[in-house]
Amino acid sequence: MADEANRTAFVELQGRMIETTAKLKQVVNQMRMKEGEKKRAYLTLEELKQVPEDANTYKTIGKLFVLEPKSVLVNEQEQKLRDSDNAISSLSTTKEILDKQLGEIEINIRELLQQDPSLAQQIMNMAVM
Numbered sequence: 001m002a003d004e005a006n007r008t009a010f011v012e013l014q015g016r017m018i019e020t021t022a023k024l025k026q027v028v029n030q031m032r033m034k035e036g037e038k039k040r041a042y043l044t045l046e047e048l049k050q051v052p053e054d055a056n057t058y059k060t061i062g063k064l065f066v067l068e069p070k071s072v073l074v075n076e077q078e079q080k081l082r083d084s085d086n087a088i089s090s091l092s093t094t095k096e097i098l099d100k101q102l103g104e105i106e107i108n109i110r111e112l113l114q115q116d117p118s119l120a121q122q123i124m125n126m127a128v129m
Helices: 002-050 070-115 117-128
Strands: 057-061 064-068
Touching (some): 002 070, 002 117, 070 117
C-alpha cells in the first residue's frame, strides 16, 4: 500500500519537474529574445544620435518607408529599450521562482527515493527496459 503511494507521489513529482523545466526553458528563451530586442533598440538609438536633427529619417513599416521626424524615432527606440528592460526584469523574477521550485522538487524526489530504496530500484529497472 505504501509502495503504491510512493510510486504515485514519484510520478506526480516527475510530472511537476517536467512541467517546471519546460516553463523554465520558455522563460529563458523569452529572456534571450528580449535581450536581442534591447540590443537592437540600443544600437539603433546610438546610430540615430549621430544623425543631424535636420536630416530626413524614415521608419519602416513592412516594406514601406515612412518619413518621420528624428525625435519620433528616438522616442520609439527609447520606449523599446525601457519595455525590454522591464520585460527582462519581470522574466528574471519568474526564472528565479521557477529555479527555486525546481530545486524543491529535486529535493522532494531525493527524499522520496531515500525513504523507499525499493522504489529507486523499480525505477532503475523500468529505465533499463
